[in-house]
Amino acid sequence: MRRPASLVLLALAVFCAAMAPFLRWYAFPRLAKIPPNQYQETVLEARPATLLNYSTLQTEKVEKITIIQTLKGNVEESRRIERDAGRDVVVWDALAYVTGPDGKMVSQVPERYIFDAHTQAPVHATGETVDGDPVRREGIEFKFPFLTEKRDYQYFDAQTRTAAPIHYKGTRTFRGMEVYYFEQTIPWTKVAMPKAMPVKGITPKLLADSGLTRWYTTKRMFWIEPVTGAPVNGEEIHKEELRNAKALMGRDTLTVFEGHVKMREDYLRSVGELVSANRLSVLMLVSYGPWSLTFLALVLLALSLWLEARSRRAAPTAPVTPTAPVTPAAPVTPPV
Numbered sequence: 001m002r003r004p005a006s007l008v009l010l011a012l013a014v015f016c017a018a019m020a021p022f023l024r025w026y027a028f029p030r031l032a033k034i035p036p037n038q039y040q041e042t043v044l045e046a047r048p049a050t051l052l053n054y055s056t057l058q059t060e061k062v063e064k065i066t067i068i069q070t071l072k073g074n075v076e077e078s079r080r081i082e083r084d085a086g087r088d089v090v091v092w093d094a095l096a097y098v099t100g101p102d103g104k105m106v107s108q109v110p111e112r113y114i115f116d117a118h119t120q121a122p123v124h125a126t127g128e129t130v131d132g133d134p135v136r137r138e139g140i141e142f143k144f145p146f147l148t149e150k151r152d153y154q155y156f157d158a159q160t161r162t163a164a165p166i167h168y169k170g171t172r173t174f175r176g177m178e179v180y181y182f183e184q185t186i187p188w189t190k191v192a193m194p195k196a197m198p199v200k201g202i203t204p205k206l207l208a209d210s211g212l213t214r215w216y217t218t219k220r221m222f223w224i225e226p227v228t229g230a231p232v233n234g235e236e237i238h239k240e241e242l243r244n245a246k247a248l249m250g251r252d253t254l255t256v257f258e259g260h261v262k263m264r265e266d267y268l269r270s271v272g273e274l275v276s277a278n279r280l281s282v283l284m285l286v287s288y289g290p291w292s293l294t295f296l297a298l299v300l301l302a303l304s305l306w307l308e309a310r311s312r313r314a315a316p317t318a319p320v321t322p323t324a325p326v327t328p329a330a331p332v333t334p335p336v
Helices: 002-031 075-085 204-209 265-313
Strands: 039-053 058-062 065-073 089-099 105-116 153-157 162-174 177-191 213-225 230-243 253-263
Touching: 002 265, 039 230, 039 265, 065 253, 075 089, 153 177, 153 213, 162 213, 177 230, 177 265, 230 265, 253 265
Parallel strands: none
Antiparallel strands: 039 058, 039 065, 039 253, 065 089, 089 105, 153 162, 162 177, 177 213, 213 230, 230 253
16 A cells, blocks of 8 residues: 555655646736726825925915825727737826815825736836826836835836836835835926816916926935835925916915825824735745645645555565475495
C-alpha cells in the first residue's frame, strides 16, 4: 500500500509546486482589479483657511473649508468602453465639491476618469473630461497601481489638465501600517476658471472678459499602502489667486483660496479599515497563497520520499534453504 500512497503524494506535491507560480504570475494579474461599481466618499477639511467672498470681493479668514470628494463607478459606460478596448475598464465619475463655513457651495469640479481595472493606466475614450472639458490623461490619478514600487510616477493634476512627476520620498509607518510616502509640487500655473461659480450672475466668461486670470499652486502628499496601491492618507497645501484684478477689484492679486487640506479623522479610520481588508485579498494572490503552496509541495515531497524509502526497507527477501553435504560414493571394483 505504501508505493501507491507515495505516488499520490508525489503527484500532489507536483501540483502544488505548479500552482504557486501560476497563482502569482497568471491568476494575480487577472483577478486583482478595481470593481466597476465601486463607490467611495472622502471628506477633507482645511482648518483654518483663507477664502474669497465673492459678494464683497474681499479675502477673509474662515474657520474651515470642506471638500467632499466622491468617486462613483459607472458600470454602463465601463461595459461600453470594454467592448472597443478589449480589456477590463473602470469609469469613475468623480466630483470635488467645496463648501465654505456656512455650508454653501464655493466650487465644484466634476471629472470622468477612465482607466485599466488591473494596472490603473489611463484608457483614452470618448467622455474623458475635467469640468466638462475633454482631456487626454497621462499618468495615474486617485489610486496607485497594485504592488506600488519605490519610484516616481506620473500623476495627473486636474487643475492644470497635465501630468507631472510625483516623487517617492521614502517608507514610513502610518497608524501601524507600512506605507510609501509620495510628494508632488505643482508650481504657479495659469488654469481655467471653474464653470460653476458661487455667485449667481458671475460666469467664467464674465471674469475672463474683464481680464482676470486664475492661478494655482499646490503641494500634494500621499501615504500609499503599497500592496493595494490605495492612499490611506492624503493632504494638500493649496493656494489659488485671481490676477490682473486691479481694474475690477482695486488690487492686482486676490487670494481665492488658501489652506492646508487634510482628511477628516472619521474618514481616515474608515479608509484604513477598507484598505486593510483589501490588502489581505491581494496578499493571498501574491504572497500567502504561493508561499503556502510551495511549503506544502515540499512537505508532500518529503512525505512521499519517506514512504517510498520505508517500503523498500520493509520488502521481504526469499529465504535461503541450506543444502546437505554431498557424501562421496564408494569406489566400484571391476569384475575379474
